[in-house]
Amino acid sequence: MALSKEERILEFVLKNAVRGDPDSVVDTIDRYCSSKEWAMNVGNEKGLILDKIVKETNPSVLVELGTYCGYSAVRIGRLLKPDARFFTLEVNPKFADVARQMLEFAGLKDKVQILEGATYDIIPQLKKKYEVDTLDFVFVDHWKDQYKPDTLLLENCNLLRKGSVILADNVIVPGAPDFLKYVRTCGKYDCTNYLSHLEYMNEDDALEKAVFRG
Numbered sequence: 357m358a359l360s361k362e363e364r365i366l367e368f369v370l371k372n373a374v375r376g377d378p379d380s381v382v383d384t385i386d387r388y389c390s391s392k393e394w395a396m397n398v399g400n401e402k403g404l405i406l407d408k409i410v411k412e413t414n415p416s417v418l419v420e421l422g423t424y425c426g427y428s429a430v431r432i433g434r435l436l437k438p439d440a441r442f443f444t445l446e447v448n449p450k451f452a453d454v455a456r457q458m459l460e461f462a463g464l465k466d467k468v469q470i471l472e473g474a475t476y477d478i479i480p481q482l483k484k485k486y487e488v489d490t491l492d493f494v495f496v497d498h499w500k501d502q503y504k505p506d507t508l509l510l511e512n513c514n515l516l517r518k519g520s521v522i523l524a525d526n527v528i529v530p531g532a533p534d535f536l537k538y539v540r541t542c543g544k545y546d547c548t549n550y551l552s553h554l555e556y557m558n559e560d561d562a563l564e565k566a567v568f569r570g
């Protein structure tokens with residue numbers, strides 16, 4: 357059976373990156389996806405903005421919606437303090453398997469927990485099953501029509517507290533218009549837009565930071 361694109365990316369990392377070195381894993385994925393095959397990783401330009409916001413937030417409990425190959429899970433995981441708890445949610449078993457190997461190679465296996473399943477099934481389990489109180493940081497990068505419903509679900513599961521940071525990828529391309537309108541007009545968030553470019557392309561894209569007012 358031929359390898360999938362995600363398996364080709366993983367193979368390139370296993371062959372060309374440095375085991376245990378998250379930065380080399382991130383750089384190697386970016387090298388592959390900018391020169392050989394485009395893939396929907398947040399990429400280095402938006403990734404540097406993500407890094408800055410994670411560092412500023414200094415989170416203890418985090419969730420990522422949409423692991424894919426694990427690029428942003430490695431990016432975020434490499435910045436976390438030792439006792440931080442980071443859950444990344446992935447519904448596609450093949451992607452979860454690639455991400456698991458990617459994180460293990462990066463040396464972040466014990467830092468990042470991949471939870472397999474749909475966000476709407478897992479988010480309501482975070483408090484009881486995963487002993488989460490509230491979330492300090494949420495990176496949203498899954499199906500774009502899921503951004504708004506999952507934000508409402510996070511609110512309704514009482515997972516957000518005053519200052520909880522939601523950072524959403526792709527609010528220009530592919531876009532998440534209902535999410536953007538909601539967080540900017542519902543009165544519950546302080547929003548900031550970070551204009552950048554679509555990963556590995558010259559097209560405009562942006563991240564949106566929505567801080568819950570509590």
Ligand SMILES: O=C(NC/C=C/[C@H]1O[C@@H](n2ccc(=O)cc2)[C@H](O)[C@@H]1O)c1cc([N+](=O)[O-])cc(O)c1O
Pocket residue numbers: 396397398421422423424425445446447448451473474475476497498499500502525526529530554555
């Ligand atoms: O479509 C995009 N992302 C969708 C990501 C979806 C990921 O979220 C997972 N998931 C996990 C749990 C769920 O419940 C649902 C999905 C899916 O299994 C997939 O791994 C996208 C597209 C472009 N683009 O230029 O076209 C650029 C980007 O940066 C993007 O992020």
Ligand SMILES: [Mg+2]
Pocket residue numbers: 396397398497525526
């Ligand atoms: Mg994205």
